[in-house]
Amino acid sequence: MDHNESKLIAAAQNGDSAALEKLLRSHYDMIFSLCRKLTGNEADANDATQEVLLSIVKGLPSFRGTSKFSTWVYRIATNTTLDELRKRSRRPLLGLEESNYVPKQKGSDLEDSVVSSIDLQAALDRLPEDFRTPIVLRDQLGMNYEEIANLLQLPSGTVKSRIARARSRLKDDLLGNKNASDFVKEVENE
């Protein structure tokens, strides 16, 4: 762990608000990004981010440095966000945003399409939560399949399959090969 960060953590644990603020600022962007991608919309992401920061504040006294602070923070962020989604049962529904969704013209070049982060975020938001969560944990946090499987309490093979299918879906979506409801039908038919 970074020496300066260790000092900040110790100071924050002893009630130093300035140290706590520095810690929260240094991890804020990644926390929000994770919440944004896991929840699939801005409003829930903001709620979840606030919950995550509060969980960190409450849990900080018990952090002992047995893992990297960033690992601990992102684990809290993931668990809090998933708990929030579970508690509220506000999983984004694919059908709701269909009216605003204009698929790319079929045959577009993937590189051109994916350059637009807005398009990609929208495509990611359209993925069902069961598929979005593993790919975000993999690509945003760099967790391996086993870690994701443990966190989500899924078999490792399922994680592997869902990440692959999520990527295929994103690719198809950005290229305009399929629309979101096709993917939902595929998932429902299984």
Added chain:
Amino acid sequence: MNNSEIPNEAELISAYLDGEVTQEERALVESNPNLLRQVEEFKLLSNHVGQTALNNADEKENHISFAIKESKNLQAKNSKTSENILPLHKTIRSSRRRPSRTMLLSSVAAALLAFFTIPLFKSDTENGDSFLTAADISIDSERSEPQLIEESEVNPEKAEIFSSGDTGDTDTSVGTQGETANVDSDAKQREEVEPSEVEEIEEKTSSLQNEQSLMSIPSPPFSTEIITTYGMESTGVNSLLLADARIETGEGFDRFIIELSIPEDMNTSSPDQILPGSYAVQLNGDFEISNEGNFVLPEEVTNYLVVNLAAHGIIWIDEDPGYELTWNPTGEIIEEENSDLLAFYRGDFEGNLTFIIGMDSVRPFRTSLESNPPRLIIEIQHIE
């Protein structure tokens, strides 16, 4: 490439990108230009998914300043709470299973004998250590609930989680539990003995160990602060089924026990390792989680704990009415003859059970988890 091959091919490419393939699979991908081209496409996607999504500056400032404010509130509350928690020997009242006068005098005699004799046998050790050993022996003989300590000491899986915000990144709970039980027993002895006798013992104790005494053990972790494991390191399984909820009475505290069962379709070879999942206990917190009717607590309930636990109270079935309760309470109120507590089960909402434990005053509480069967235990301290 036909369509039936696509899923496996996508999995292979995706796993290759993530470094989750065997050597044979790696060789297969690297020998196929078409697969390598698809790897590049997935890589492009992966890089973009991994990019950080930024929030707007105002929201960011609001979030951080709110968290800092909450932190300060927590600090203020914590210091206030620790000031307000009375020492156990003053707060615990044993109204049940009162030991006889003879037993008490025997206990005092045994304690005094142990205080004075064991140090003599251990003259090569420090006074404090000898005293603690002696005191532990004498108190163990009177301990009303030895099972608690023994279970915790021999089985780390049953280690109890007391502190708010415990993330599993701590291993102090077992020791604290033991200390608590010791203090608990000591308190029971004290309240039955004349104050002058207690003072006499304390004086002798003090002189023997140079100000080190059992009562100098840090305050037990009963508290009125919210306890939540939501969002923390996973301590257990969130998909267990509600099997029972009951109140049990104890010497210094009553227990509200939420017992769960392991679903038949859960593939586990070690039920001893299964603990309940996320939970939260809050004094006088919100409990209306849905708009289905207004629940009103009885008048005698002036304070209450709201317990939320990630578990299921219903299972979905094909027959009417489409669901089945995993536990049928015998009445609206969960109560126990010798306890003042009144508990209510508010149902399962999206895999989250809610209970309300009604009390006639603010009482410190603590929680613990046990396995086989998995259960969440909320211990609520008696107050004079």
